[in-house]
Each structure stands twice: as structure tokens, then as C-alpha cells.
Amino acid sequence: STYQGALHPVDTVSWFQSRAYCAxxxxxxAGNLPAGYEYRLPTEAEWEYACRAGTTTEFHYGxxxxxxxxxxxxxxxxxSSCNTPGGTAVVGGYTPNAFGLYDMHGNVWEWCQDWMGAYPSRVVTNPTGPSSGSFRVCRGGGWSDGSDxxxxxxxxxxTPDAxxxxxxxxVLRSSVKFIF
Structure with a gap:
């Protein structure tokens, strides 16, 4: 990480490195996880659901x-009359959302499992991105971005190697999905 400290988020990590960490x-x-569970990156849909925490506004704050x-x-x-942070902030330094999750807005962009693709033209429950692509999705914004x-x-x-x-x-913990 560029910004050192046990309380700062990990940064300067590729999608591949993030996946390797989860594995x-x-x-x-393995001995402490419930049977059939794993650690992984969230899908884009899971990330947005977790971020919104039941809200429909631009930010979970409003x-x-x-x-x-x-x-x-x-x-x-x-x-704004605030000072720009110029780097990551301590994790959990801001109020969590209604699900108890911290830093869903800002601090660091967060890798998602999905490849970037167009949204489906119809409503889909818990969609996943395309099966291949050139770019992986990142969500949440970072310390260097404006509020938008x-x-x-x-x-x-x-790109996944960026x-x-x-x-x-x-990281999220979920049951392993078996595809037959």
C-alpha cells in the first residue's frame, strides 16, 4: 500500500492480487469457515446492494x-470549504451505513468480481457481468475523486492488472456456488 498503517485500507493492488488474497x-x-463457504470479491450487484443499504438516494447518507x-x-x-485528504483515511472513520458497513463511499475504489459490460435491458435479480472482457468493475469512488x-x-x-x-x-464471505 502507498498509505501505510494498520488502520488504512489496502491500496495499489490489482484485481488479480485481490482475488489471490481472497483465495x-x-x-x-478453511477450518473456521462454515461448510461450503469462501471469501471472494463481491459482484457489482452485491456491492451496490451493500452500499445502498436499503436507500434509493445518490448516497446512503441522502x-x-x-x-x-x-x-x-x-x-x-x-x-466545499473542507480540506482535501490527499490520501486514504483511517478505515471506519466515518459513520457506517444502515447495514453497518463503513467507507462504502470514497476512500478507495473497490474491485468487483464482474467484467464491465452494459446493464441488462430487462430487470434481473442479482445480475453478474459478462463472462469475459477487458476491464473489471470498480465501485465506490476514492479519495482522489469528487463526490459524483x-x-x-x-x-x-x-484493467485487472492495474x-x-x-x-x-x-472481501465478502459467501456460500460457494456450484455450477453443474
Whole structure:
């Protein structure tokens, strides 16, 4: 990570490295996990559901994002008198959403499992991205972005080997999906 400290999010990590971490954590915790569970990156749909936490507004806080709510580039925010953080903030330094999740807006972009693709033209429950592509989805915005990039619905993309000091990842635990 560029920004050191046990309380800062991991950054400057590729999608491949994020996936490798999840696999290693699953192997390390194998005896402690419920049967049939693993650690992995969230799908884009899972990420947005977790971020929104039952809300329908631009941010889980409401229609606007303020400097006391997330780590983002306040200097890009039109009505801000706050100082831009210039790097990651301590994890959990802002109020969590209704699901108890911290830093869903700002701090670091978070890798998602999905390849970037167009949204389906019809309503789909828990969709996944295309089966292949050139870019992986990142969600959440980062410390270097304005508030628009931190919106719950905002999507970004990066090549899976890219490493930036404003991109990290969030791990989730889920049951393994078996495909027959």
C-alpha cells in the first residue's frame, strides 16, 4: 500500500492480487469457515446492494455527500470549504451505513468480481457481468475523486492488472456456488 498503517485500507493492488488474497484467506480459514463457504470479491450487484443499504438516494447518507461523511476530493465538490485528504483515511472513520458497513463511499475504489459490460435491458435479480472482457468493475469512488464518482450507482473500470493508490478491495464471505 502507498498509505501505510494498520488502520488504512489496502491500496495499489490489482484485481488479480485481490482475488489471490481472497483465495489465500479461504485456505487459511478453511477450518473456521462454515461448510461450503469462501471469501471472494463481491459482484457489482452485491456491492451496490451493500452500499445502498436499503436507500434509493445518490448516497446512503441522502442526496448529497459532505466532508464529514466520506474521504473524497472535497476540492472537486462545488460547495466545499473542507480540506482535501490527499490520501486514504483511517478505515471506519466515518459513520457506517444502515447495514453497518463503513467507507462504502470514497476512500478507495473497490474491485468487483464482474467484467464491465452494459446493464441488462430487462430487470434481473442479482445480475453478474459478462463472462469475459477487458476491464473489471470498480465501485465506490476514492479519495482522489469528487463526490459524483462516489455515488452508489457510479461505475468505473480498470484493467485487472492495474494498480493505483486509490484502488483497493472489500472481501465478502459467501456460500460457494456450484455450477453443474
Amino acid at each position: 489465500a484467506l479461504t485456505a487459511q480459514q 442526496p448529497d455527500l459532505y466532508c464529514n461523511q466520506a474521504s473524497f476530493s472535497y476540492s472537486l465538490h462545488s460547495n 464518482g462516489c455515488r452508489s450507482a457510479y461505475r468505473s473500470r480498470r 494498480r493505483y493508490n486509490f484502488v483497493g478491495f472489500r
